[in-house]
Amino acid sequence: MAIWNSHFECMSREEIRHLQSERLRETVERVYFNVPYYRHKMQEAGLGPENINTIDDIVKLPFTNKSDFRDNYPFGLFALPMSEIIRVHASSGTTGKPTVVGYTRTDLSIWSEVVARTLTAAGAGNHDYIQVAYGYGLFTGGLGLHYGGEKIGASVIPVSGGNTSRQIQLMKDFGTTILACTPSYALYLAEALEESNIKREELKIKAGVFGAEPWTENMRREIEEKLAIKAIDIYGLSEIIGPGVASECEYQCGLHINEDHFFPEIIDPETGEVLPEGEIGELVFTTITKQGLPLLRYRTHDLSRLIREKCECGRTLVRMEKSLGRSDDMLIIRGVNLFPSQVETVLLEMKEINPHYLIIIDRVNNLDTIELQVEVDEDFFQDKISQLQSIKNRLANNLHNATGLGFKVTLVEPKTIARTEGKSKRVIDKRKY
Ligand code: DLL
Secondary structure, X not given: OOOOOHHHHOOOHHHHHHHHHHHHHHHHHHHHHXXXXXXXXXXXXXXXXXXXXXXXXXXXXXXXXXXXXXXXXXXXXXXXXXXXXXXXXXXXXXXXXXXXXXXXXXXXXXXXXXXXXXXXXXXXXXXXXXXXXXXXXXXXXXXXXXXXXXXXXOEEEOOOXXXXXXXXXXXXXXXXXXXXXXXXXXXXXXXXXXXXXXXXHHOOOOEEEEEOOOOOHHHHHHHHHHHOOEEEEXXXXXXXXXXXXXXXXXXXXXXXXXXXXXXXXXXXXXXXXXXXXXXXXXXXXXXOXXXXXXXXXXXXXXXXXXXXXOOOOOOOOOEEOOOOEEOOOOEEEOOEEXXXXXXXXXXXOOOOEEEEEEEEEEXXXXXXXXXXXXXXXXXXXXXXXXXHHHHHHHHHHHHHHHHOOXXXXXXXXXXXXXXXXXXXXXXXXXXXX
């Protein structure tokens, strides 16, 4: 199968290390001189750009965390003035403020390049019709896939998420060959197709690029059988660039990381030490070409391991194992990231309820559902039903505004949510995949 950029995707180990060293030096200079946050962090560690010579020196550098985005909200980590930033996206933060990312024109072209590699690895080319059913907007999924699709010359169909019957109708009418959406939505679509009056034989779809949430091999098998397509895993996160950080090739044996742009490490989430080759730990990325928002050793909290064995496809880029877990409490619901602390922040702002709550997540007909059970404050519990209904609606509305998710809110009597002595259990995730 074709490789989009065989020069960079098939380099020898020495070549890539040489390139990474050079690019790391440039990145460290860029952040040291342009981002006060990094300059202080490096000075605190007694480091200057002169201490970073090869890629092996990366371990000397400080980590970056999601909380650093919050502390520098919204644009404080950017390395260039806003006149150079031509696009902004955002993802969930752990509390009230979202994580904001910015791109220069060069960054957008790097992003299209890495997504072009991803789509090519999934078998797409300029004869394909790519239906982008990831959300467009602040989320990086829609526009990320969109520009990558245009870059390879495919016909991009920017339908965005939702409206399943229209998705299926367009798939048929436009002859969609590649579907881009979350894996759970792909399964939902597959089942909706079975129930619709359009038959699989009337569709031309051959592959899907699915990501933005964890999905198991079982789920892959189910999607591949139900839709009769090849299901390719694509991984990324807004902070690093969006989709396009890593993706599978036709061999589906780990995701090739675009390591000429994003240098990966695996660390012990407890100690921060780099783990021996092949062990499972937390993925950390350093962006080594980004201009607008270069990040040093960004802690993703995604658990994975690196695979260095040769891949049949010919790419020499290191692979990461399909990521199935996280080292923190972030949940992904219908592709939307959610931290329980975001919910807590909303609860603390409403005096009518107490922050004793339980989040219950389930998957019904392949769609994630989220319920919040929360205690009403004693003073308000005696109120009329209509008043309770209004508290419930306001809470659901506030939660939607803060997280982008529709919650089913259930108000419960004071002191009915189980109290624990140790760590309280706030989340019950009943999803099987
Ligand atoms: O989800 C970017 C993306 C869009 C990737 C479309 C793939 C396709 P964020 O909203 O910032 O960015 O969420 C990033 O989602 O740290 C992982 O926990 C999770 N994630 C993304 N892709 C995968 C995947 C986009 N293939 C967070 N497998 C990441 C497992 C994934 N988890």
